[in-house]
Amino acid sequence: MAFEIVEKLKREIESFRDESKWERVGEVTEAGDGIVKISGLRNALSQEILLIETAKGEAIALAVNLEENFIGAIILGEGESVKVGDRVRQTGRVLSIKAGDELIGRVVNPLGEPLDGKGVIFRDSQKVKEYPLEKTAPNVLQREPVKTPLHTGVKSIDAMIPIGRGQRELLIGDRQTGKTALAIDTILNQKQDSARHQVICIYVAIGQKNSKIAKILKLLEESEALRYSIVVSAPASSPASLQYLAPFAGCAIGEYFMDQGKDALVIYDDLVKHADAYRELSLLLRRPPGREAYPGDIFYLHSRLLERAAKLNKDYGGGSLTAIPIIETKLGDVSAYIPTNVISITDGQIYLESSLFYQGIRPAVNVGLSVSRVGSSAQTKAMKKVASRLRLELAQFRELAAFVQFASDLDEATRQKIRRGELLTEILKQGDGEPIPFEKQVAILYAALNGFLDDVELQKMKEFENKFIDYLEKRHDEDILESIRESGELLKEVEDNLKSAILAFKNAFTL
């Protein structure tokens, strides 16, 4: 192996050709905190990559401020070796990332460098495409309406807040409410949605703890989800410049797959840390601070990122890029600056509440405040048929919740509604890392909403659900589950089979 490397290096040296030509150069006049000021380079472009010749080799910087007398640039990576007087050269290129199928299963930084210790990513440079991190979003004519569901495997979301491929759906909530858990469940569930094209999942970790990223990676590995996933990592220990670029890198990778006609999902975890990194860079670049010291273009930062998620029409390959940005709120304040910005950009939000979490309702989705603006267009016919009444019944239950303690003094109809609401709340509870395929969701929700579970004790509901799903897998996979899975519909014959199966199982369960 060592001999081969030496021979390759010898061939490289022998074939090395260097053409000397006049180049534009600049000089570092100020350096510190990951920011450099460069004099010269009058023709530098905005977002152009600059190379700084330091004592320890070349450092890469990104030109962001084109001032009258100098250029403000952010160093991509560690900037300790950069000092005043270092020469700076233009490259004429804007920042881009190498994208290809070889990225699947890998962990990379926002510059596309591998972080997982599995060696070089691209062996054949001919097949590699360079995707710019900053790119104009697809225009109106390139898009088509979102129609194909992206199943998360979470009952409350797939039934009432459905997400479609090409949509932007925000996950918002306080710390420790299960936002990342829901996002990871969505990734895990893509293995089970076999009736539709495989979704390539990209998880972008921005400013997260290394221990959390390691845990997520281990989970993805053990669940075999890395076979269709990519992780872009810019942890809290990385410079603000890399945290700022991470979502754009993830988006660029997703666009590669979208342009291939495939479906991609990109999860930005989380955009508040992204905004904080951008604020840090802007303040160091002496840009005027605005509200909460964020720069004036903080909205544009997220809007141009999220607009790149789209469903392309057939003329452009028919691919899609779905975005799930995550926002962490403080004390449930959804009216803060960054949350309101992102809410107004996305096509809906899933609001996770701490109070629901501590009551044991997990996932802690506040169905009343959550919405999907794509709605039932992104649902299968089976789920639409089954779940159409779910939201209404839960809304009625919430209205009557204050009377629960007086249940014995209420009329039969009200008691029935309360009982039904409690049953549905119990059914919608789901464990972490346990996504359920949509055909099984249809089956269990059908049973719950059509009164078949009214006489099952609440404490035994979880056990009933698990055993019922197991029963359907073993006895009715072909005539019920497969039919729903393949067709996406609940046909009359399948519905009759399902009814019989529920009754048969109930008899066995109660005995």
Place this chain on the structure above:
Amino acid sequence: MKYRSDFYAKALFAATEKNPEETENIIRRFFRLLKKTGDISQSRKILESVEKLAVKKSGDRWVKIEYSRSMDKRMESNINNYFGSGYHVENVINPLLIAGVRITIDDEEELDISLAKKLRKMFSTAIHEY
């Protein structure tokens, strides 16, 4: 440092240009100012910037030729003469080039035919591949 060296240079150049007969007094007062602001250590850099401003003002271009080691006087003279009038030539020894020459015009354009650059380019490409 209270102000950047190019700010000092522009101020000094403008003052001497406005009152050329007071140049000696202006420079004396300028050094007193540098001492007051604690930037006396920047004086060499400031004066270099003033010289460059004067050259630019006269329409000439500033050429800096860096050699890796001291050159034969005749060779040096030939290179200087190559540029002719309109160019203010500065010759500097820079051992970091290892071998060869680097020519910079107005601190903006550069022709680097030094061995240091070739090695840097060669190894950055080679290391990148492997």
